[in-house]
Amino acid sequence: MKEKIWLSSPHMGEKEMKYVQEAFATNWIAPLGPNVNGLEHDLEAYLGNDVHVAALSSGTAALHLALVILGVNAGDEVICQSMTFSASANPIVYQGASPVFVDSEETTWNMSPEYLEEAIQDRIRNGKKPKAIIVVHLYGMPARMDEIMNIARRYEIPVIEDAAEALGSTYKGRAVGTFGDMGILSFNGNKIITTSGGGALISANEEYIKEARFLATQARDHAPHYQHSQIGYNYRMSNVCAGIGRGQMEVLPQRVAQRRYNFDFYKQALADVDGIQFIADPGKDFYSNHWLTTVLIDSDEYSIIDIQDALTEDNIDCRPLWKPMHMQPVFKHCLYYGNGISERLFDKGLCLPSGSNLTEAELNRVVARIGEVVNVKKSFKNIANNPISCVTFALVTALTMFV
């Protein structure tokens, strides 16, 4: 068996152990401490725009707290991009609210401003004005934030940006996650940088972040004893994990550069292959971290399954795109506004190995394997389409069987 090529695996720099060792040396093995403060500070400096950051146990926890802080409750409706990972939508249900899913648009694969507005208008007509909008920067690609924020402001609905996959991406030169009322990041093991598990809540509104820190540490009132006036959560990041995060922040620019390099590499190497399309930044306003390189396979000669099978056989990790939420069994009763764009993307899309630690040899191995599938399938197809070679092919096959 050839050595495994991962889709997106953790990639440590040089300083992570130093921060973790500091945590041990000072016995700050707690969900609080100097590394947590340090990581929050590093993120605030990196994101700019005067945002405040709370480091939390996961991106999912950050989304959940954002909804709690915005007062989303049982019976409410929250608009959510359909084309995403389930963690974008699950916290809506934790609150007893209902997701209303909105389709993607073609250029970014993210929330369609057109269907967003249609959904808002229709829900208002039904007496159910949405409580919040969750927009996702999928695979690192910034969503059309100008259009989305304009609509949200016009109807006075708060926006939460799910930037779990998009640390390092910018829209009009500004970090994604800083446009909405709140934004979230994830530092799960497969994301662009990792704390082994972790996340963050971002907001320019310091009150939101203070409230998030309060809620994330069991909502303890200021009192000499343990007193609670609100339901709290255990959602803070550990000081050990935050140490990993501080080390990772020091190499973030290199990680973004490498992921973007992977994208360019694949795009160039597979440029001549009919039926493979790349999603590039749709204009100078968009700067994707290209967390994962994704392709659309649209060919009569080979299928997405052919490529997936061949890569898997070669011990190369690959993965279909996220299956839209409105197609998921668990959400099938939910409302959906759209026109089948996310469905088509799901049908044709594939994520290629995209880690920042891939070697040139590994990238070449992936490209070579795809090239093999495409060529084999193509020549088979040509034979099948040509009566004379069809006969030759049958003869050769028959002969080979007898030999």
Ligand SMILES: *Cc1c(COP(=O)(O)O)cnc(C)c1O
């Ligand atoms: C990873 C991810 C999350 C969840 O983050 P966790 O830290 O794993 O909880 C949410 N949304 C999207 C789009 C993600 O990719």
